[in-house]
Amino acid sequence: MTTTPLSTPPAPTGNALIVLGCPEVPVQQALALHCSHQLRSHGFAVHAAGNPAVLNLLKVSDPEKRYLPETSILEKCIEEIVEKKRDCDLCIVFAHSDAGISYAATMRHLLPASRLVVIIFGKDPETLAALADFPSEKIIEKAVHNPMQLRKKINGVFGWAA
Amino acid sequence: MTTTPLSTPPAPTGNALIVLGCPEVPVQQALALHCSHQLRSHGFAVHAAGNPAVLNLLKVSDPEKRYLPETSILEKCIEEIVEKKRDCDLCIVFAHSDAGISYAATMRHLLPASRLVVIIFGKDPETLAALADFPSEKIIEKAVHNPMQLRKKINGVFGWAA
Numbered sequence: 001m002t003t004t005p006l007s008t009p010p011a012p013t014g015n016a017l018i019v020l021g022c023p024e025v026p027v028q029q030a031l032a033l034h035c036s037h038q039l040r041s042h043g044f045a046v047h048a049a050g051n052p053a054v055l056n057l058l059k060v061s062d063p064e065k066r067y068l069p070e071t072s073i074l075e076k077c078i079e080e081i082v083e084k085k086r087d088c089d090l091c092i093v094f095a096h097s098d099a100g101i102s103y104a105a106t107m108r109h110l111l112p113a114s115r116l117v118v119i120i121f122g123k124d125p126e127t128l129a130a131l132a133d134f135p136s137e138k139i140i141e142k143a144v145h146n147p148m149q150l151r152k153k154i155n156g157v158f159g160w161a162a
Numbered sequence: 163m164t165t166t167p168l169s170t171p172p173a174p175t176g177n178a179l180i181v182l183g184c185p186e187v188p189v190q191q192a193l194a195l196h197c198s199h200q201l202r203s204h205g206f207a208v209h210a211a212g213n214p215a216v217l218n219l220l221k222v223s224d225p226e227k228r229y230l231p232e233t234s235i236l237e238k239c240i241e242e243i244v245e246k247k248r249d250c251d252l253c254i255v256f257a258h259s260d261a262g263i264s265y266a267a268t269m270r271h272l273l274p275a276s277r278l279v280v281i282i283f284g285k286d287p288e289t290l291a292a293l294a295d296f297p298s299e300k301i302i303e304k305a306v307h308n309p310m311q312l313r314k315k316i317n318g319v320f321g322w323a324a
Contacts, residue, residue, distance in 0.1 A: 026185050026187075033223045034222050057308075060310075064199070066228055147222045
């Protein structure tokens with residue numbers, strides 16, 4: 001069996017984990033639903049983790065759970081990973097603050113074998129990106145209210161059609 | 163499969179228009195999708211109008227257009243109403259700023275016979291509500307990142323099950 005390098009698209013069927021930051025930046029919830037929908041369309045089982053407010057925004061946005069059916073509180077998700085009850089092939093972390101970068105660093109530490117993609121956005125993503133000094137793929141784009149450019153970059157990295 | 167029991171008899175079939183403010187407040191896009199989904203489940207045809215950024219957030223959040231398939235730029239929508247090409251039985255305006263209240267006043271003027279419900283939210287909704295001195299139903303709740311209390315009030319006004 002040959003081993004496919006982790007960064008090569010298209011991604012194999014597997015488990016994906018989406019980690020969300022605090023809900024201040026409106027593009028985050030929209031792009032989380034977009035990523036989950038695309039990943040599920042490409043054969044991934046998707047789980048999302050975040051604080052209660054961001055999970056509530058996702059639930060209210062997706063009343064029939066068509067795009068993102070499975071979520072948990074971040075602390076519980078981290079606990080499950082530590083206890084080896086949860087694993088993933090791909091971990092996507094949305095980071096628009098220092099806390100988001102810390103979550104990504106935590107995921108890098110806890111999931112050394114997973115593909116880790118950090119989506120760094122908000123008002124000043126370059127400054128934030130400089131803090132992410134651990135091995136990961138980074139998607140960096142200034143985005144607060146308009147998700148279109150960042151969506152384009154995300155689609156490009158994962159090889160999803162526009 | 164989950165079936166949502168209706169707590170009240172279904173609303174009559176008709177046209178609903180959802181008018182959105184600028185996209186700064188994260189609960190707005192989630193609750194717009196929620197309202198559209200509920201209205202459609204209760205027999206309404208739903209159209210939403212807003213600025214390009216907020217419409218993009220809705221499109222990215224609902225990639226298969228299952229909850230809110232029909233949108234237009236607010237200026238174009240107003241033009242169509244003025245020209246009697248568009249009408250509605252129910253108009254819901256989301257207002258978290260002076261501009262939102264102005265949109266609601268405009269709708270009151272242009273659609274004198276429609277039921278007008280103004281959802282006033284954000285950090286200081288009471289101050290904003292005092293500006294809405296035209297005949298309308300008002301739903302007022304402090305809500306920026308957490309949509310749950312406001313969703314509960316909206317569900318109560320329209321008789322939707324939680």
